[in-house]
Amino acid sequence: MDDLQLQHEVSQLLYREGLALDRQHWDEWLDLFTDDVVLWIPSWITEHEQISDPQTEISLLYLNGKNYLKERTERVVKGMSPASVPMPRTCHAVNNIVIEEAGTDSLTVQSAFRVDYYHHKKCYAIFGHYKHQLVQQDGWKINNKRVTLMNDLVSEVLDVYLI
Numbered sequence: 188m189d190d191l192q193l194q195h196e197v198s199q200l201l202y203r204e205g206l207a208l209d210r211q212h213w214d215e216w217l218d219l220f221t222d223d224v225v226l227w228i229p230s231w232i233t234e235h236e237q238i239s240d241p242q243t244e245i246s247l248l249y250l251n252g253k254n255y256l257k258e259r260t261e262r263v264v265k266g267m268s269p270a271s272v273p274m275p276r277t278c279h280a281v282n283n284i285v286i287e288e289a290g291t292d293s294l295t296v297q298s299a300f301r302v303d304y305y306h307h308k309k310c311y312a313i314f315g316h317y318k319h320q321l322v323q324q325d326g327w328k329i330n331n332k333r334v335t336l337m338n339d340l341v342s343e344v345l346d347v348y349l350i
Contacts, residue, residue: 209279225330226347296318
C-alpha cells in the first residue's frame with residue numbers, strides 16, 4: 188500500500204470516529220476499537236507536564252478494555268448518566284493527521300482535534316491532541332487512544348462522546 192492510500196485510510200478512520208460520536212451511533216463507534224483498547228486522558232501536573240501512570244495517578248478518564256467503553260455508552264443511552272441528560276449535541280473536527288510510525292500491522296498516528304458542543308443551552312469547546320495506536324484487524328482498528336486536553340478545565344461533563 189502506498190503512503191497516500193495509507194494516509195487516506197487512517198484519516199477516514201479518525202473522521203468516522205468523530206462522525207459516529209456526533210450522530211450518537213454507539214455500535215458504529217465501538218466497532219472502530221479492538222477488544223483490548225485503552226482510552227486515556229491524563230491530567231496535568233503543571234502547565235507543561237502530565238501524569239505518566241494511569242494506575243497510580245489521577246487521570247481525567249481511563250478506560251481499559253472495550254467493555255468499559257461499551258458500559259459508558261450504555262449508561263448514556265439508558266439515561267443512567269445524569270450529567271448526560273439531555274445528551275449534548277457535538278461536532279468533532281480532526282485535522283493535522285500525521286502517521287508517525289508505520290509497521291507492517293500497526294501505526295502510531297498524531298492529530299489535533301476540536302469538539303464543539305451544545306449542552307443546557309450553552310456552547311462549549313474542548314481541544315487538544317490525539318495519539319492513536321492502530322492495528323490491523325480486518326482493517327484498521329484503534330488499539331490505544333491517548334487524548335491530551337489543552338483546555339483541561341472542563342465546564343461541564345467529560346465523557347467519551349466529547350473526546
